[in-house]
Structure formats: C-alpha cells, structure tokens
Amino acid sequence: MALERETVLRTALRLLDEVGLDGLSLRRLAKELGVQAPALYWHFTNKQDLLDHLTVFAREEAGITVEPPSAGAPWDEWLAEGMRTLRRGMLAHRDGARLASGNRPPPGSWPHIERVLGFLVDAGFTAEDALRATIVLGHYVVGFVLDEQHDQERQDDAGLDFDPQRFPLITAAGPAALDRDALFEYGLQRMLDGMRAQVAAVGGPDPAHEDRPPTTARQD
C-alpha cells in the first residue's frame, strides 16, 4: 500500500499538535509514518511545499469554506462571523496562525474572494474598499491569533507581578485584556464600526451604489 498524500498531511497535522511547528521535522514525521525521511520527497518537492499543502489541508479539515451569505443577511454580521471562523480555524491547531501566516494562500481562493467582494459591493462598498476591508480584517485576525498562540507556547503567566501603585491603570484594565474572546470582539467591532460608518457615508447618499444591480456573480 503506497503512502497517500492525504495520509502524510493528516499525520503531519496530528504531529503538529503534539510537537509544535518547530518540532515538526521531516525525520520526525517520517518516523511517525513508518518510513524514511527522503521518502517524503517523492510526495512533496520540499518541506515548504509540504507546509503549504498542510495549510490548505488544515483549512479544509476545519471547514473554513466561508459560505456565501444568506440572502438578506447584514454584511457586517456576516463578515464578523467569517472572521470568528477564521480565528477558530487557526486556534484549532497548535501554531495554526504561524502556519497560516508563513505560507502562501492557495491560488484557488480567487473565486471565493470575488464572491465576497460581490456581496460587499452589493452592500454599498466600492470595489476598492471591499477588497481593502477584507484584507485589513484578515491582518487583524492573524496578528491577534499569532499573539494569542504565542502566549500559549511559552506559558507566560509570569510577568504579571508588578506594583499596582505605580501602574494603577494597568492594574485596573489588566484582567479585561486577558479575556481573549472579548478582546478579539472589541477590535473586530471597532473595525466594523468604522466600515459601517464609511459605507453609510459614501454608499448612502450616492445613488450610484444603490441603483446598481447585484454584482454577485456566480463563481465556482
């Protein structure tokens, strides 16, 4: 029975959770598969290639197939849910954010992007701002989870002992910042607030946006 690409990826993903991205060596992975390290070079051109495929595999396995918005759904809540899903997807595996940020997104995601843009344009965005909004939100989420998992790797519970009298504001606000879910939601909502305001400003009074027929083309 030959070694299947998918078997390699599934094993790599499990191993990732065990040993982390830095511990994920080809030799270690090969041992896990009952095989010698160079065997992996028949299935992947090199380690980077394997990690690229691992990224999309993890994405698929987590079901990050951002569904097109249900008709009539508000764009902001739909976008917010997409970002929450993105965060959950990266949190699903150890070093998930590092993995996702360190490798190229699959070129096959263009149809998906086009669909998202179409929905936002229908909601009143210009095409430029729709693209900017998705990119910028994505960067926020990646930056957020990166730090979130960074803290998890080195359990940095230390460093919280300081003189409350010298730093009263940090003392007062500190606990609030430790609630990662609330913190994530705070930044997400602030950014969406800003986008809502802008869409209302340029999309509201401007009939060019309201009269346009839906541009959400059916893309594969």
Next chain:
Amino acid sequence: MALERETVLRTALRLLDEVGLDGLSLRRLAKELGVQAPALYWHFTNKQDLLDHLTVFAREEAGITVEPPSAGAPWDEWLAEGMRTLRRGMLAHRDGARLASGNRPPPGSWPHIERVLGFLVDAGFTAEDALRATIVLGHYVVGFVLDEQHDQERQDDAGLDFDPQRFPLITAAGPAALDRDALFEYGLQRMLDGMRAQVAAVGGPDPAHEDRPPTTARQD
C-alpha cells in the same frame, strides 16, 4: 578588547538585513565578529535570548520611544502616528515584523503603557477600553507588516495573472490593494473611527469621564 554585547547586537542587526532571519545563524554571526560560535554563549544564554535582546535593540535604535502626546493634541491622531511609527520601525529591517512578533516585549515597557493608558483615559476611554484599544491596534499593525514583508521576501509579483472576465471585482480593486501605505491607512482609520464613535458614545454623555481630573501620572 572583549566582545561587547552591543557590538554583537549591532552586527546581528546589520547581518539580519543581509541574510534575513532564517539566514541569521550563530556561526554566521560569529564569523562576522571574527570569533567562534560558542563565544556567543558567554554573552547570551542561547539564541532566543540573543533575538530577544536584538528586538529591543532594534526598537531603541529605530527610536520607537513613543513620545507622550503634546498637550491638547487629539488622541486619535496621536495614536495613529504611534502606529505609523510602529510600522516604520518594523519595516526598517528585513523580517522586522517576524522578529518583533516572535519574541517577548521587554518588561520595561510598563511605564510606557501606563502613560499611554493615562492619556486615553483622559480622552474619554475607560481603562479597560484604553488597554483593549492599544493591544488591538498593535495586533493589526503586526499582522499587516508581517504580510507586507512576507511578500517582500518571496518577490511574489507572480500570481497576478488571472482572467479579468471571471473576476471583474478583483480586477477593478486589485491595484488599490497594492498601495500598501493607503491600505494600511484604510484599516487604521476604520479602527480609529470605531474607537472615536465608542468614546463619543460612552465618554460624551457620561460626566464620570469628563469631570475626572487628568490621570496621566508622571511615570518613569
């Protein structure tokens, strides 16, 4: 003449720009210093320790000493300028964002944080939201520059050849997203817009925030 810590760090920073973070090995750095690799272990406990110190060294050298806001300056423009400075600082060196995100911030930054919070609280933020705002903005900037430098490492000018007919919106919006400065500013302003709105909502009508005397204590 013994090897000085600062000499090591300065050389490491120069070497970083030459070979990138992945190419920055202890042996390579030692050769640059005219020394054997294990000599570095007298000055730093290990490579991670060296990188941690390199991070703060780069920060200091770039002059990221975010000045306290000049009296009367609007908090949002001051915060925006701080984030632009942060971005510039990371862009100043190759893999600067990876370096900054991969290592712990120095514990000596508490006084600075306390000052920032004090200014924001004076501007109408609650202590919790002030801390949330700074953290969340920082994550955005790091996520942004990380991707920005990622593109620079692998010069990914390729991948922009697609069928304009299948993806009309991407085609229309694509060029706008390539202007990194404008893109950065877009996300930054959207987030600040959201914060402005929230501060106005909770800080405006609520006298508890307006009547409070300035809490910007003088911290070292």
Next chain:
DNA sequence: TCACACTCCTTAACGGTGTTAAATCCTTAA
C-alpha cells in the same frame, strides 16, 4: 516468458544548525 518502465522507498552522505563540555588563553588583582 522476458525485459523494460515506472512507482515508491531505502541507504548513504553532505553541509548546515543550536548547544554543551572541556581546555586554554589573557587580563587583572594580590
């Protein structure tokens, strides 16, 4: 049935990495 071809994997090796242990210079202080 033989021989070729192709898939998949192994063995061996190269040059590189971070890190440790031990020995050794070199400077300073007594």
Next chain:
DNA sequence: TTAAGGATTTAACACCGTTAAGGAGTGTGA
C-alpha cells in the same frame, strides 16, 4: 609571581533539510 576569573577556543553531539544513487515491487508490451 602567582592566583583568579573573564573570555574564548577546540571538539563533539544530536539534530536538521536535502540530494544522489540504487533497489525492490508492480504492471505492461513484445
């Protein structure tokens, strides 16, 4: 002059990604 200790060297260990060459195993066409 000797002792102490700061600063560095040499040697080595256990890894790493990657390449080259070759060998099993299977299928196919002559």
